[in-house]
Amino acid sequence: MxxxxxxxxxxxxxxxxxxxxxxxxxxxxxxxxxxxxxxxxxxxxxxxxxxxxxxxxxxxxxxxxxxxxxxxxxxxxxxxxxxxxxxxxxxxxVTDADVQAEWAKDPERFRSAPLWDVSHILCACDPRDDAETAVAETRAKAVLVRLDGDAKGFANAARESDCGSKAQGGHLGQLGPGDTVPEFEAALRNLAEGTMTPAPVLSRHGWHIIRLNAIAPGQVLPFDTVxxxxxxxxxxxxxxxxxxxxxxxxxxxxxxxxxxxxxx
Known part of the structure; x- marks a missing residue:
């Protein structure tokens, strides 16, 4: 400059x-x-x-x-x-009346964290290596093509995953906010229950194909709690x-x- x-x-x-x-x-x-x-x-x-x-x-x-x-x-x-x-x-x-008034504007804002039941398939790579990343992306896209939107066949496809979760059909269990890398969580938040990502998602671990098996929305918290x-x-x-x-x-x-x- x-x-x-x-x-x-x-x-x-x-x-x-x-x-x-x-x-x-x-x-x-x-x-x-x-x-x-x-x-x-x-x-x-x-x-x-x-x-x-x-x-x-x-x-x-x-x-x-x-x-x-x-x-x-x-x-x-x-x-x-x-x-x-x-x-x-x-x-x-700040008075109790101030706090009560702020809460009353929209109690729905104050919820416990959601829980996501998640499975994934990982095609591992180092994103800093362009060639390695491109090869891993090609693998991930090929898996998606074979799945052709069939989320039910996810567990079988997960046998090709580079994550240890492949022994459980790619199942990662229940995850909450902050339990995964930001890119993974951002993709989760855009998925409907029972669906999977339409394209591979890149994180520092590689390319993920993510399936949201089920979601438990956070509950509205009592006023005294918040x-x-x-x-x-x-x-x-x-x-x-x-x-x-x-x-x-x-x-x-x-x-x-x-x-x-x-x-x-």
């Missing part, structure tokens, strides 16, 4: 190095043919960070880094921004709104060039 094509970012007289923006840009998504979007997102993120740090120092706040997880401790800048937001924001407590989760979500949303409003207020009184704080 030619950094000369992008303007210098200055927040209240403090210049953000272009190298810092380039490094930050790696953390932001953008279409491959539009790297400027990642740059603008990075410039915005660092402008906001700089604005918050300036305000924290103006208030005379001192960083007190906390341990976020085993082996992961806040940086001094992260601790300073947290101290500022703790000092500046006042969030109204109350803590709803309360936590409402608190998080309120904190996010207050943070956005606070940053917008700081931005109005700031001099910022080279970056926009409007949503990208």
């Amino acid at each position: 030619n950094m000369a094509l992008f303007p210098e970012v200055v927040v209240n007289g403090e210049t953000i190095p272009s190298a810092a923006i380039a490094a930050e840009a790696q953390n932001h998504s953008a279409p491959k043919d539009k790297p400027g979007i990642a740059w603008r997102k990075a410039a915005q993120a660092l402008a906001i960070r700089t604005l918050l740090l300036q305000e924290a120092r103006a208030r005379g706040l001192q960083p007190d880094p906390e341990e976020l997880s085993p082996g992961r401790v806040e940086t001094e800048d992260e601790a300073l921004i947290r101290a500022l937001l703790d000092d500046a924001l006042s969030i109204a407590p 109350r803590p989760k709803i309360a936590q979500a409402l608190e998080k949303a309120a904190w996010a709104r207050a943070s956005r409003d606070y940053i917008a207020g700081l931005a109005k009184g700031a001099q910022i060039t080279g970056a926009s704080l409007e949503p990208i």
